[in-house]
Amino acid sequence: MSNSQAGNLAGQKTFFGHPVGLGNLFFTELWERFSYYGMRALLVLFMVAAVSEGGLGFDDPTATAIYGLYTAGVYLAALPGGWLADRIYGQQNAIWYGGIIIAAGHLVLALPGFGLIGEHYGFFMGLILIVVGTGLLKPNISSCVGELYPEGGARRDAGYVLYYMGINLGAFLGPLVCGFLRINMGWHWGFAAAAVGMIAGLIVYRLTQHHLGDFGKLPNPVKPGDEGKVKAVKLATYIGTGLIFLIAVLALEGVITIDALSLSQYSVFVIVAVAALFFGRVLIDKSLTGLERRRVVVLIALFIGAALFWSGFEQAGSSLNLFAERYTARELLGIAIPAEVFQSLNPLYILIFAPFFSALWINLGRRNLDPSIPLKFALGFLQLGIGFGFMWIAASLIQDGGQVLPTWLLLTYLFHTTGELCLSPIGLSATSKLAPRSYYSQMMGMWFFGAALGNLLAGLLAGEFSGENVAEFPERYRQIVIFCGAVTVAFLIATPFLKKMAALDQVKTDDVTREDEPGAYEAGGPTAKP
Template sequence: MLFLTEMWERFSYYGMRALLVIYLVNAQGYDRANALALYATYTGLVYLSPLMGGYLADRYLGKRKAILVGGFTMALGHFAMAFPAFLHLALGLLIIGNGFFKPNIGSLLGSLYRENDPRRDGGFTFFYMGVNTGAFLAPLIAGTLGEKVGWHYGFAAAGVGMCCGLLQFVLGQKKLGNAGFIGDKTSLDKTDWLHILLISGGMIPLVLAVLSLWSMIGPVWSGFIFPVKMAIVLAIFAVLWFSNKPKENVEKLTTEEWHRIIAIFIMGFFVIFFWMGFEQAGGTLSLFADKQTDRHVGGWEIPTSYFQAINPLGIVLLGPIMAFIWTRNAQSRFSLPTPVKMAIGMIILGLGFVVMAMAQGKADVSGTVGPQWLFFVYLLHTIGELCLSPVGLSMVTKLAPARVGALMLGVWYLANAAANTLAGFLEEILKGSSFPLFGFLVVSSIGAGIVLLMITPLLKKLMHGKA
């Protein structure tokens, strides 16, 4: 049930993501730099908002109500994308809705497994296949509608997908028992549904208010360098957390639990380097497919968005194999710790950028290259992702204390927020330097993987055998 819920939600997200940058450039008149900047801001906030969504779920809403609030809010955002005048309102609703949805569905899944259950990594890999089934269908359906029929038909299709995910989750409530509730509740009552609808609808005036304020605070915020921005966000959240959390709950965290939380933060820092490269898919790689790839096969032109279906298709096909490998490896004498699996993923990602750097060099000479170059780039990136992402998600649910489980998934997604923001701005940051974009990503991906391998013994001590 959670597989199908996540499949439809990811269909909506990736359908919109497959179209966003090329829509901004080809239909809204954005130049390359501004389109990538908006993409960076949007995707960065998409992964930052789970920090607050996880906190609100742990403390007030419970995971189930938070998931439904997120789903309804994202559905509103996707349908708003069908109207050009509502672009920024739509993006704001999608950011907030994702914040409620994303950390809580992963945390809800983790709560269904017993501690030290060897099936957990395999279970999360199959869940990850749900993510990528939706991500595979999205460019083919929403992408085709958007590029061939009309941009806003593609965005509306993403909204329909989100509604399907909501329906799946509502109809499957009984399968979850009492998981995802605060207290002893076993089902949603009328008051819960009233809260869900009021909070979801209230996101519209909230986003409009933020957009109005941004005209004043935006120029000031833009003046800060990236590390300062991240420090401000963390400081604000720390103040909110420690000023509202009852003292006795803070004291219940044992030394071992703090060690495990520290391990999550350290590995979260390293995955920034992975996602900074991987998330070029929706930005520079999408523009490379649109402008520098010969997409003609016979008399048919491959839609640009179709290239983004290679990665999820690879995950769906290779996911069961990786799930089997991780499950068998966990039962063997040579079980690989999570940091090693993640480091391998980073190194494979870097090899993908070796191929991409070669493709860019050929395109600079001849104007365009064949589609096989992007195929091999996405294939290597897919293998790297399977080594890192599902096992990393599983690791957080193993290491995080249960009472802050959704919050720690929000912290994990904070790394994605930083990475997505850097992914969109990286080309502009490197402009004028001696580092070509893809060459830089080769070094940053492989280098981070090697360092993570070197500090694995320290991380194993901090994890206390939990991952």
């Protein structure tokens, strides 16, 4: 983008005093998050619903494992998605193509309800398409926001705040609309609503794309001598994607057998191994200074902490969603409230409390009282544990076969959200500030590897809350509470050592913006969720 063009963009005041291009990204992302979180709220409920009720009839462990694989795939796909935009398509085209693929995925999910495709084909092919499309769209729409503000500063931060409001508005509305359509018209109408949301986002994006200027219209120039490498990676990406679809078809046709639970477990080992190899390689890099190596050790601790946090937090779409459906009284004034409505609590709480936390960190920082990075992680786990403490009580109350008031889930989501605001934006901000410059992008990618690992673990953990072992729920929630307490204590004990090791007193963490994929940070679940 030229300086003159950047100046013209910065001077436009047509969207809440910000560059008009922000309006394009705001509404595009609002509708994309509407579609993503609307469909996600239906996902596990659809899988465990009996075939006679229009569902797939999977058992709880299988359904939650598939859910974990899907949500982890969304994070992992952001890595090649960002690379393809930089080297092949450009950010603006990647957003457009990604949105089209996402819309196609939601449509394919909806088609079985209208007799146009087999149920299992529609479901699994739709999920794969959404993962591929989200990997193209999410990391690149975030980078476009920052490019509207070449001057940086507070105005750029304010622009991201507006952008995140759009994200969370979409995440709030999606489960409401899709949930009410599901209980009144059927599962596939809910999936169709998600498709309509993404198509609306595409229309908004295309009609106003010219407001984004020239940034990201073309890919970055390939360095001389790298043409062959770029071509090879591009080909490998396409072949890899094609193989995923081929394997899915072979499994659906019964040629091969895929066990979702085993696949999820193996995927955990693969991600852990990749992370260990990566961090080990960085630590033995002789070009790094002593301070950089010590900061990498801190980043390893944050990586582990984030993965463990997401394994609990991401129960929202799986085990807690099932708890809302099966064990929570959901009738208000004679109207049946969909279980999906509880998925709207996190983005609602984010919209309410994110400004408070932002002001809190800034005001504490002015008084030199801002908690350090590991201390904020401890606070995050403390509140995660408190949230599960409420579920421990709720699980005890359903042992006689009754249902509990929605209050327990309201409190659980409240403390999980405030815990998220203490840990997740801080972790991503810290990663951006502590990462060695020569490994900056790779370290940011590893943060999302951690999110993927957490989502896989969340799917496996959710399988422990099967409807067949309700009597074990209180004990399992008690164990989670104890585990969260142990991690809290571990971070509290480690705080002075980590601060000294990496000179954390020199690193400010008053940035509480968020995105699901590479960029800053998005609230609303991953992602967000991350």
